[in-house]
Amino acid sequence: MNEPGHKTSSVKQWYQKWHCLFIYLTITLIWTGFCQSQAAEADLTDLSIEELMNRKVVTASRSEQNLSDTAAAVFVINQDDIRRSGVNSIPEALRLVPGIHVARIDSSKWAISARGFNGRFANNLLVLMDGRTLYIPSSSGVFWEIQDRILADIERIEVIRGPGASVWGANAVNGIINIITKNSVDTEGGLVSLVGGDRSGAGARYGWQFDEQGFARIYAKFFRQDGFEDQNGNDTEGDWLMSRGGFRMDWTPTSKHSIMAQADTYDGSIDQNLTLPSITSPTGAISVLDSAQAKGGNLLARWEYTKSLASRLSTQFYYEHFSREDRTKNERFHIFDIDFQHDLALSRDNEFNWGLEYRFSTNHFRDAEIVSYSPSTQHLHLISAFLQDKLSFFNQRLEFTLGSKFEYHTFSGFQYQPTIRALWKITNHQRVWASLSRATRVPSIGERNAEIRFAAIPQQQTFVVLQGNSNFDAETVLSYELGYRFWSSDLFSFDLVAFYNDYDDLIFTELSEPTEAGKFPLRIINGEKAKTWGVELTADWRPLDWIRFQAGYSYLRMKFDQFQDSTTSPAAFPSRDKRDPATQASLRSSFDLGSSVEFDLWLRYVDSIPDIEVINAAQLPSVDSYVAVDIRLAWRPHKDIELAFVGRNLNDPQHLEYLSELATFPVQIERRFYIQGKWTF
């Protein structure tokens, strides 16, 4: 029933047409938006005070991108976007960002990246939540399944595509995702949220004022997510249970000092399907149902001291604990981080920032069926400093930002990561910017110390293993970006970015001498160069105050050059050059139907990932292009109650979005319906 050959190809043809249609619609949108916005508005400044006092006002949510004077490819998802997208999790919300590739691997796992190099353990993005790095030292990636909050308490998610290493530091190679939760001054009172469907759960938050200038909130959240189906339509039983709770406090004890503190703790049980290498199975692999246990917590405190109107100092400390166990790997770590920053307006045309950071992590590993580490305990130190200066010229029409991060890391030694950015305010409604930056990605513990048993050759009773290399050094990128932003009033805006990235010393594998029987070793080396280039386009059009369209389009090309050839290897470790779709497009339309009903329609097109490389590729399906259609219909029967009906992936009963690079088990992402309810008091 699934796929007779000719039908697949006709579907593909449709998708090809679809792709054109998306571009057509985007262009129409930009053009009509442009024409509309030329219509002159009446001069409101002629109104007298009396007339103003009698005027009725409406409060519209606005798109934050419009006002951005940042010389970088910035996109902001605000609370309203998250709510109207109908998503239930942070990784799903990131689908709202043009140019970010969000691929769901199974019910609990995501691969998220920008500008290439995606994967379950994608490590080119720096992800932060309220100033804390969400980073797993063993893989340098992010476990998206443990990142959560009550979504209504998230203020916004700022996404910068492209390197941001000069301020943020290592791993901000291809982008930064900064998740910012609401200040507790904005979350007074209670909130209960419920979701029912393939995910069922509840969350509750209560916020209160404890001092004239002090606010706090506590929250708890629980959910259960059903597993999806496998290739043959059988339930994978990949159920996922997660519970978490925490607090946040914002307090300004005196006019000059303010303190923020927050903590979270979570515990999850994640059932997952894995394909493990096996020398006893004739195919060299067995599929198992496994349960991963993940738990952790964090505590963060920030103290801000406003010295004068022109000078602000902040000091931040955080501690994080995390442990995760499953049949692929077992790890546990503690991170301590202390960070100091000074923001200073030297003059109206010169803004200076500098900062210092020290991070210590202690990581413990136990051998698992796929990954083992030697040594089993690793301490890491990171010391870094950054300087940044923003200079304005010609009455602030031209801005230059110069900066660099200087960093010492246990694995990669000293690294410098400079950037130069320029922003030109051509008119009040147009910006052009350009940047040149160098960024590095420091090696993960896995790349140094791990031994990954990733394939088996049963005929020879041998495992193919990937061995970490203590000489593996940082990957580097030189990035060139050019951007143009245009907007015409609040009705219409668009943003175009082109980039060219030149990577060096990328991770690659070479054949190594077998040292023990039963193991065929491949060694990790800095052995590949790559060039990537592409464009990203965003458009936002609000023809009427109750209608809004948002379009996004991105295109990516990657070209890899190996220093060495690995053709003699019996099983190659998946290369990173075929893990991303070339084209993505998205179109969101939002309608306010009267004061209490909202309707949202969201179309997404994601290109195929041809020849996605995974282990045991012969047995695995291809990742085809897909169009996803999501709808949300919400009703507010009372100002404090919101009910929403959400349908996701309506276009097809199921599709494959991605294949994990390790322990790959293909899982179909299904059409799903659910109901969300929210009550505030």
Added chain:
Amino acid sequence: MIRLDITFVFIVAWCFLVLIVMPVSAADTVIEETTIKAIYSFNFGKFTRWPKSKLSENNTSLGFCIFGKNPFDLSAIDAIEGKQVKGKTLHVELFENGLLSDDALPDCHILFVSQSEKLRLQNILNKLRYQPILTVSDIEGFSGNGGMITLIKTGDQIHFEINSDAVYRAGLSISSKLIELAKTIKDADSAGNR
């Protein structure tokens, strides 16, 4: 084939919507809340007298400084930027990260304090206490704590209150016509006002 039909219907529906929406979109009469707040702040400038040391023939422009995260829509800024106030050209300047250098202060005649600065409000007002700058905000209790004009949403209209003590202390004067329309308050001896 069903999967294709559903999406096709969506696309057709979308195209229709665009067609329906396009002709009517020019008719836009409601004022956005932040736009009216910007217009108000602009208008207050017309009723304010600055000391000669602050605003004289030497000034070609009148500075409208937005302190903190800019709350105004583009259309709001567009509506006031470059307009004439007291014979000067109004110029909007943003201080979005909440930092204001000493040499920028003389060019600020009107300072709008954004909601983002709510928690450090007292500190800001203490610093501006004797500066001849008209301070405006929509932060609750702004004028009670030493700010000059607070914009208050009453129902679906925006009204304002004036703290004349604060205005006087800073060496400014506000026309009685404006004071008549406003709710006036005196310095509150509120706690935390240190």
